[in-house]
C-alpha cells in the first residue's frame with residue numbers, strides 16, 4: 001500500500017495540479033518566499049503577494065537590502081508581522097553571512113530564523129528532492145482520513161504518529177512531486193468540507209470513507225481560551241493631516257502604524273482612557289465628529305472589539321505633533337488590518353479615493 005499510495009498521489013498531481021509560479025522553479029529563494037507567504041493565506045490570495053514580492057525583489061540580496069517598512073507594506077493584510085520581520089532577517093543572514101546561498105539540506109535550512117520543520121522540509125524536498133516529508137494541515141487531513149488515524153493532530157503524541165507515518169510513505173525518488181502532490185490533493189480533492197470522494201483515486205482504500213468518519217477526521221483538541229480586548233482609537237484630523245503612531249515593543253503589530261489607541265478589558269475602560277487623553281492634550285470635546293460602529297478583529301488568542309473616535313481639529317496638539325502624517329502618505333505606511341478597514345470604510349475623512 002505504501003508504494004501505491006505515493007504513486008497514486010504523484011499521478012493525481014501530474015494530472016490535476018494548478019499551474020503556480022513557484023512550481024515552475026527550483027530556486028530556493030522563490031520557494032522559501034512562497035512557503036512563508038502561504039503559511040499565512042490561501043493560494044488565491046497568496047499569489048498576488050508572491051508576485052508583488054518577486055517583482056520588487058529579484059534575489060535574496062534585493063530583499064536583504066530593502067528597508068523594513070517596504071517589506072511590512074508589501075506584507076500588509078497577511079497578519080503575523082513577525083514572519084515578515086523574520087523574512088527580512090533571514091534574507092540579510094543569507095545575503096551577508098552565506099554569500100547569498102541557501103543551505104542545501106533540511107538540517108541547514110532549519111537553522112534559519114523563521115524556518116520551522118514544515119518550511120525546511122518544503123524547501124529541501126521541492127528544491128533538492130531531499131527525502132523528507134512535509135506535514136501541513138492538508139497532509140494531516142489526507143493521512144488521517146486515508147489511514148483512519150484519530151489521534152489529535154495538534155498534540156505532541158499525535159504529531160509524532162503523523163510524522164512517522166508521513167516519513168514511511170515517502171517514495172524513494174521524486175520526493176518533490178510527491179510532497180507537492182499530497183498537499184495539493186488535500187487542498188483540492190480531500191478538502192476539509194465536502195471532499196470529492198466519489199471520483200477520488202483513493203476511495204477504495206480510504207479508511208474514513210469505509211467507516212463513515214470523513215466528517216470526523218482529522219481530530220483536533222480545543223484551543224486555549226480567547227481573550228477579549230477593547231480598543232478605542234483616537235482619529236485626529238485637520239484639513240490635510242492626521243496622527244499615526246508606530247507601535248514599538250514586542251507584539252504582533254510591532255513597527256506597524258496606527259491611530260493612537262487605548263486598550264481596556266471593557267469598552268468603557270478604553271473609552272475613559274481615550275477621554276482622559278483628549279482632555280490632557282487640551283482638545284475640545286465638542287470637536288468629536290464621528291464615532292464608528294464596533295469592529296471585531298480576531299488574532300490567534302485575542303478577539304478585539306474596536307471603535308474609532310474622529311475629532312476634527314484646527315491644529316494637531318503639540319503632544320502629538322511629531323506623529324503627524326499628511327493624508328497622501330497615509331496608505332504608504334505599513335498599517336495593521338484594523339486601521340486599514342477603518343480607512344477603507346471612511347475614506348472621506350482622509351480625502352482618499354480608496355477601493356477595497
Ligand code: SF4
Pocket residue numbers: 142145146189190191195196197198200201202203206207208209214
Ligand atoms: S475518499 Fe474522500 S475522504 Fe478519502 S481520501 Fe478520497 S477525498 Fe479524502
